[in-house]
Amino acid sequence: MKKYIFQNKLLLIITLIFSMIFAIMSALVAILLRDIMDIALLLDLDEFYNGIFNSVFFFLGLGVSYFLYGFFSKKLICKINNSLRDDLFKGIFKKNISDFRSVNSADYISALTNDIKLLEENYFSPLLSVVQGAIIFVSSFIVMFYISPIVSVALIIALVLLIIVPGIFSPFLQEKQNIYSEKLSKLTIKSKDILLGFEIIKSNSMNNHIQSEFQKKSNEVYESKFSVDKLYAFIESISLLLGLVAQVGVILFAAYLIIQGELTAGALLGLVQVSGNITAPIQTLSEETPKIKGMTPIVDRLLLLINYKDMGFLGNQKASFNKDIVVKELNFGYGKNKNVLNNISFRFEKNKKYVIFGKSGCGKSTLIQLLSGHYPNYEGKVLYDNLDLKDVNINSVLEMCAILHQNIYMFDESIKENIYLYKTYTDEQLDNALNTSGVKLFLDGERTLNTETGENGVNLSGGQKQRVAVARALIQNKPLLILDEGTSAIDIKTAYDIENTLLNMEDLTLITVTHYFNHDLLKQYDEIIFMEDGAIIESGSYDSLIESRGDFYKYIS
Numbered sequence: 278m279k280k281y282i283f284q285n286k287l288l289l290i291i292t293l294i295f296s297m298i299f300a301i302m303s304a305l306v307a308i309l310l311r312d313i314m315d316i317a318l319l320l321d322l323d324e325f326y327n328g329i330f331n332s333v334f335f336f337l338g339l340g341v342s343y344f345l346y347g348f349f350s351k352k353l354i355c356k357i358n359n360s361l362r363d364d365l366f367k368g369i370f371k372k373n374i375s376d377f378r379s380v381n382s383a384d385y386i387s388a389l390t391n392d393i394k395l396l397e398e399n400y401f402s403p404l405l406s407v408v409q410g411a412i413i414f415v416s417s418f419i420v421m422f423y424i425s426p427i428v429s430v431a432l433i434i435a436l437v438l439l440i441i442v443p444g445i446f447s448p449f450l451q452e453k454q455n456i457y458s459e460k461l462s463k464l465t466i467k468s469k470d471i472l473l474g475f476e477i478i479k480s481n482s483m484n485n486h487i488q489s490e491f492q493k494k495s496n497e498v499y500e501s502k503f504s505v506d507k508l509y510a511f512i513e514s515i516s517l518l519l520g521l522v523a524q525v526g527v528i529l530f531a532a533y534l535i536i537q538g539e540l541t542a543g544a545l546l547g548l549v550q551v552s553g554n555i556t557a558p559i560q561t562l563s564e565e566t567p568k569i570k571g572m573t574p575i576v577d578r579l580l581l582l583i584n585y586k587d588m589g590f591l592g593n594q595k596a597s598f599n600k601d602i603v604v605k606e607l608n609f610g611y612g613k614n615k616n617v618l619n620n621i622s623f624r625f626e627k628n629k630k631y632v633i634f635g636k637s638g639c640g641k642s643t644l645i646q647l648l649s650g651h652y653p654n655y656e657g658k659v660l661y662d663n664l665d666l667k668d669v670n671i672n673s674v675l676e677m678c679a680i681l682h683q684n685i686y687m688f689d690e691s692i693k694e695n696i697y698l699y700k701t702y703t704d705e706q707l708d709n710a711l712n713t714s715g716v717k718l719f720l721d722g723e724r725t726l727n728t729e730t731g732e733n734g735v736n737l738s739g740g741q742k743q744r745v746a747v748a749r750a751l752i753q754n755k756p757l758l759i760l761d762e763g764t765s766a767i768d769i770k771t772a773y774d775i776e777n778t779l780l781n782m783e784d785l786t787l788i789t790v791t792h793y794f795n796h797d798l799l800k801q802y803d804e805i806i807f808m809e810d811g812a813i814i815e816s817g818s819y820d821s822l823i824e825s826r827g828d829f830y831k832y833i834s
């Protein structure tokens with residue numbers, strides 16, 4: 278976390294300067310009080326008024342320096358939080374798709390919101406308080422030593438206790454803080470799951486069950502938070518008690534010295550004031566240090582996300598697709614033992630058209646996800662123009678493939694922005710994409726390109742969303758287009774037209790995964806790939822497969 282603290286050096290220095298000014302002025306209050314009291318005891322009214330007059334300016338300066346310290350320290354914390362959140366976000370986006378999916382997305386949300394907030398409250402703010410306290414401590418101690426060295430030594434002995442005792446509780450606090458963060462994360466995951474399933478919950482009368490599920494998670498958060506707070510309360514009260522004992526002990530000792538004639542009453546007043554300035558920072562230190570240490574697991578978790586390194590795809594060469602994509606003896610499973618793809622070998626030639634058929638669950642989507650660099654942990658080879666996927670920068674592969682799934686994600690933006698995806702295109706490019714995808718067919722006076730799609734496209738039908746996604750894929754003019762049931766929700770006529778147009782695009786390599794077959798369209802594909810249980814069991818042109826009367830023939834019959 279040092280990087281984030283020292284990133285804003287100027288702001289840090291300004292904050293520390295004002296912290297120092299405030300600390301020194303706070304310490305000097307003791308001398309001011311001592312002098313005023315001693316003047317008062319000499320019954321010199323003119324000097325007394327003078328002292329009061331000077332104090333007004335002094336306290337004004339104290340107030341201003343405190344305000345400026347508060348202002349700059351808050352700004353510093355906001356900036357630190359902001360950079361941390363930015364880096365966390367970048368870290369998440371450095372992940373490859375497989376690693377990203379291995380964690381529930383609500384966990385990321387929790388890291389970006391809950392954990393950042395926890396860090397602000399229990400790490401950065403306490404850290405600044407401790408630094409501020411340390412400066413006040415040092416300057417007050419110098420003043421105290423100036424007033425009475427012997428009393429200063431007595432106070433130091435009392436303070437050692439104040440530092441040692443609360444530190445004992447740090448490990449317990451770490452554990453409880455970690456549990457709290459985990460429970461918060463689980464509540465975020467549950468909340469997301471429930472809110473996404475809102476309609477299913479409503480229409481299946483699951484309200485009571487869901488409410489009790491939510492309440493359970495919420496209670497767990499409450500209990501873990503309360504458990505942390507109980508320990509804080511305990512540590513705080515111990516610190517307070519020890520602080521008071523130290524302060525009162527010093528005063529009693531100083532009073533004894535007055536009786537012995539070794540100290541003036543003004544000095545006692547000064548000591549009372551300055552001893553507060555000394556015990557308070559120690560108290561802060563003993564309260565805040567366990568908090569800061571308690572955040573260690575959360576800091577570690579966030580740093581792990583920020584410093585993520587892709588251990589799957591390590592290559593840095595730029596991929597190309599001028600000739601073919603070759604898959605050699607490809608084996609892959611999601612779990613440890615389950616083989617979803619078995620020994621697949623195939624060659625996809627540039628600008629040819631392929632359609633993959635097979636029963637549900639036979640591995641069609643998995644195959645195309647491996648082709649397009651979603652999972653690194655496969656056996657065998659995927660070669661783009663003879664270059665191994667593991668040797669190329671995976672982003673250069675992602676840039677060449679447009680994949681259209683059955684479930685499309687829509688940003689809460691206009692239809693046009695959902696097609697453009699924040700890039701710019703010419704009117705002609707837009708027009709072509711709108712025509713081929715069939716988006717034009719549902720645009721009318723009421724629904725235009727500027728119509729907002731709503732959260733994940735709630736304002737559009739399933740088929741309309743797929744058409745927007747087709748337009749989004751086409752406008753980018755990528756050389757490889759993969760349609761994974763990408764037109765399944767579109768009416769037969771429009772879907773036919775879209776597929777037909779795509780099949781006639783010369784500069785496009787098309788891989789379609791589908792359950793639906795139209796013989797006219799099938800005839801236009803260069804090759805049909807038929808899969809069963811994770812293996813390609815037949816491939817060839819429509820005519821050759823019909824003629825051979827093999828598995829594909831039986832499947833479509």
Ligand SMILES: Nc1ncnc2c1ncn2[C@@H]1O[C@H](COP(=O)(O)OP(=O)(O)OP(=O)(O)O)[C@@H](O)[C@H]1O
Nearest residue numbers: 611612617635636637638639640641642643644792
């Ligand atoms: N992310 C995943 N984690 C674990 N198993 C998965 C995952 N995705 C798919 N599977 C499993 O892998 C197998 C192949 O799934 P895949 O989605 O590739 O099949 P498919 O042929 O595309 O099916 P469908 O036609 O129903 O879409 C299935 O048994 C599926 O349950």
